[in-house]
Amino acid sequence: VADASHELRTPLTTLRGNVELLQREPPLPEEERRAILADITAELDRMIRLVRELLTLARVDAGLQPRLEPVELGVLLEEAVRQAQLLRPRPVVRARVERDAVVRADRDLLRQVLLILLDNALKYTPENGDVEVTTVIEGKRAGIAVRDTGVGIDPAILPHIFERFFRGDTARSGEGTGLGLAIAKSLVEAMHGEIRVTSRPGVGSTFTVLLPLEAELPAGDVAERTVPALVGLE
Numbered sequence: 001v002a003d004a005s006h007e008l009r010t011p012l013t014t015l016r017g018n019v020e021l022l023q024r025e026p027p028l029p030e031e032e033r034r035a036i037l038a039d040i041t042a043e044l045d046r047m048i049r050l051v052r053e054l055l056t057l058a059r060v061d062a063g064l065q066p067r068l069e070p071v072e073l074g075v076l077l078e079e080a081v082r083q084a085q086l087l088r089p090r091p092v093v094r095a096r097v098e099r100d101a102v103v104r105a106d107r108d109l110l111r112q113v114l115l116i117l118l119d120n121a122l123k124y125t126p127e128n129g130d131v132e133v134t135t136v137i138e139g140k141r142a143g144i145a146v147r148d149t150g151v152g153i154d155p156a157i158l159p160h161i162f163e164r165f166f167r168g169d170t171a172r173s174g175e176g177t178g179l180g181l182a183i184a185k186s187l188v189e190a191m192h193g194e195i196r197v198t199s200r201p202g203v204g205s206t207f208t209v210l211l212p213l214e215a216e217l218p219a220g221d222v223a224e225r226t227v228p229a230l231v232g233l234e
Contacts, residue, residue, distance in 0.1 A: 008047065008050065011043040011044075011046050011047050011050075012047075014039070014043050015040060015043050015044070018036045018039055018040050018043075019040070021036055022036055022037075046177070049177060050177045050179070053177055053179040053180070053183055054179070056112075056183050056187075057164070057179065057182070057183060057186065060183075060186040060187070060190060064187075064190050066105070066106035066109055066187075066190050066191050067106050067107075067108075068104050068105060068106055068191065069104070069105070069106070069107065070102045070103075070104060070214045070215075071102065071103055071104070071105045071106075071107045071110060072100065072101075072102050072217070073097075073100055073101050073102070073103060073135045073142060073143070073144060074097040074100040074135060074217075076107065076110060076111060076114070076144075077095055077097065077114070077133055077135065077144055078095065079111065080111055080114035080115055080118060080133075081093050081095050081118065081133060083111075083115060084114075084115055084118035084119060084122060087119070088119065088122040088123065090122075090127040091122065091125055091126070091127050091128065091129050091130065091131055092131075093118065093121075093122070093131045093132070093133060094130065094131070094132045094133070095132070095133045095134070096132065096133070096134045096135075097134075097135050098134065098135065099135055099136075099137050099216065099217075100135055100216075100217040101135065101137055101142035101213055101214075101215065101216045101217060102142075102213075102214040102215045102216075102217065103141075103142050103143065103211040103212060103213060103214055104191075104192075104211065104212045104213075104214050105191045105193070105211045105212075106187075106190075106191055109187045109190070109191060110187075110191065110209075110211070112183075112184075112187060113183075113184045113187050113188055113195075113209060114133075114144060114146070114209070116180045116181065116183060116184045117146040117184060117207045117209070118131070118133070118146060119180070120180060120181070120207075121146050121147075121148035121150065121205070121207075122148075124148065124150035124151050124205075125148040125149060125150035125151075125204070126150070129148065129149040129150060129204075130147075130148065130149045130204075131146070131147070131148045131149075132146075132147045132148075133145070133146050133147075134147070136208060136210070137213065137216060138210060139213075140212065140213050141193075141194075141210040141211060141212060141213050142210065142211065142213040142216070143193070143208060143209040143210040143211050144208075144209055145206055145207070145208040145209075146206065146207045146208075147204065147205070147206040148204045148205055148206075149203070149204040150204050150205065151201070151202065151204075152199045152200050152201040152202050152203050152204055152205055153197070153199040153201065153205055154201055155199075155201075158197065158199060161181050161197065162181050162182055162184075162185040162195075163182060164178070164179060164182040165177070165178040165179065165182075166178055166182075184209075188209055188211070191211055192211070192212060193209060193210055193211035193212070194209075194210045195207065195208070195209050195210075196208050196210075
């Protein structure tokens with residue numbers, strides 16, 4: 001609660017200061033007013049995102065019961081990449097579906113996890129860097145790996161990145177609430193899965209989500225996928 005209060009207090013303080021500036025007499029020049037209104041909009045968006053994420057964690061803490069069903073990874077991967085690129089067009093995400101599979105998962109929750117991982121990868125990777133998403137199969141589990149060539153994560157803080165409100169790496173701080181990865185981990189574990197990460201500072205990171213495997217699709221089905229029809233996919 002204390003962490004949440006702090007996260008809300010900061011944008012509220014900024015909002016109040018900006019509103020007071022707009023109330024000054026004589027009125028500020030139009031260009032300054034537009035800049036202040038843009039700041040207000042950004043802070044409101046951040047607060048809305050924070051409240052939404054807190055509600056998600058509250059659902060998990062209350063015993064969220066995922067609706068588990070067969071989910072085809074390749075199809076979900078395409079949808080998530082398309083949605084993520086609408087919000088952050090650069091760098092372009094490359095997606096590879098070499099071995100497709102059906103996992104037992106909650107489709108909406110898994111999409112939310114992938115969007116969190118894709119958003120992080122796009123956020124911390126320069127426009128000329130690489131972000132790649134692939135399907136993976138490991139024994140009786142399958143899932144998706146998100147790899148980037150971004151700033152990477154300091155090994156000292158790597159064990160803590162899934163903690164709530166943790167933003168200990170200055171290279172990865174800034175925008176965000178510090179809740180995204182905590183939500184991703186909670187949702188994956190609620191679906192009886194695992195999320196793991198490997199990273200090297202200055203080289204990049206790979207986040208892998210694994211869930212119970214329902215079936216591996218035949219190679220012929222994979223070859224017929226419409227992945228090339230999507231921008232940035234191959």
